[in-house]
Amino acid sequence: MSDPQKHRGTSEPQEPAAEPAYKDRTFRSPAGIAGGVLLLALGAWLGIDAVIRGEGRTPWLALAGLLVAVPLVVAFTVRPAVYANDDRLRIRNPFRTITLPWASVATLRSGYSNEALTRTGAKYQLWAIPVSLRGRKKAARRQSQAAASGDPTGGRPFLDPHAPPPRSTGDQSMDELRDLAEQHATAESAQGEPVVRWAYEILAPCAAGALLLAVLLAVT
Numbered sequence: 205m206s207d208p209q210k211h212r213g214t215s216e217p218q219e220p221a222a223e224p225a226y227k228d229r230t231f232r233s234p235a236g237i238a239g240g241v242l243l244l245a246l247g248a249w250l251g252i253d254a255v256i257r258g259e260g261r262t263p264w265l266a267l268a269g270l271l272v273a274v275p276l277v278v279a280f281t282v283r284p285a286v287y288a289n290d291d292r293l294r295i296r297n298p299f300r301t302i303t304l305p306w307a308s309v310a311t312l313r314s315g316y317s318n319e320a321l322t323r324t325g326a327k328y329q330l331w332a333i334p335v336s337l338r339g340r341k342k343a344a345r346r347q348s349q350a351a352a353s354g355d356p357t358g359g360r361p362f363l364d365p366h367a368p369p370p371r372s373t374g375d376q377s378m379d380e381l382r383d384l385a386e387q388h389a390t391a392e393s394a395q396g397e398p399v400v401r402w403a404y405e406i407l408a409p410c411a412a413g414a415l416l417l418a419v420l421l422a423v424t
Contacts, residue, residue: 228294229384231286231377232332240281247273265420271413279406284331286377288384291393293320297331299403304328305396306389314378322398333377 247270254266279298287294293309295302302320310323318330388394 228287228289229380231288231330231381233284233334236281236284236332236334240277243277243281244274247277261420265417268413268417268420271409272417273413275406275409275413279403280331283403283406286330286332286381288381290384290388290391292396293381293385295320295328295330295332297329299406301401301403302328303399303401305398306385306391306394308396308398309385309389312378312382312385314375318374318378324398326398333374336372336374 251266251270255263258266283296283298285296287296292306293304295304304320304322308322308324310321313319313321314335317335318333320328320330322328
């Protein structure tokens with residue numbers, strides 16, 4: 205008979221963790237990120253200069269201002285993103301992260317802003333996919349020029365004449381999300397209710413900086 209002591213310290217080999225069957229599609233605004241990075245660099249330069257060279261309460265005021273401004277700039281420029289896969293849509297807005305299983309999404313609407321509407325009537329704006337009225341006008345102008353000339357490629361022979369008319373980047377992103385919603389809304393893995401989480405990592409430093417700034421200004 206085998207000795208159980210010999211097997212006490214051994215364990216059965218574990219199967220490797222299964223790789224995800226799909227990856228999230230990520231939608232972000234490159235222009236917003238670039239603007240945010242520039243603002244952060246400018247704020248850091250001015251703030252650090254005030255801390256080093258400032259006198260009296262100036263360094264403390266500069267620190268409090270940075271504590272308020274930096275999270276706000278990050279929230280409205282670098283943070284916004286939209287992630288989508290076969291199961292759900294995750295919207296990362298400046299102060300909230302909203303997870304919407306596809307079954308809970310009633311429609312994705314594009315007007316002066318891009319929005320996701322749930323079946324319960326809630327509405328969430330997609331900050332990471334801004335509406336470009338200029339891009340829409342440019343695409344419409346190309347389409348009208350192609351129709352007037354009778355050339356479906358609009359004077360660009362390398363384009364497929366049977367391809368759909370050009371659209372702005374934001375509208376193309378919304379089309380992709382609508383396709384995902386239509387394809388997977390009835391899937392078992394796409395069922396569930398919306399989940400909203402507040403971005404305390406943004407709100408907490410902003411509140412602390414605002415409180416510190418108010419105290420400094422009150423005692424000045």
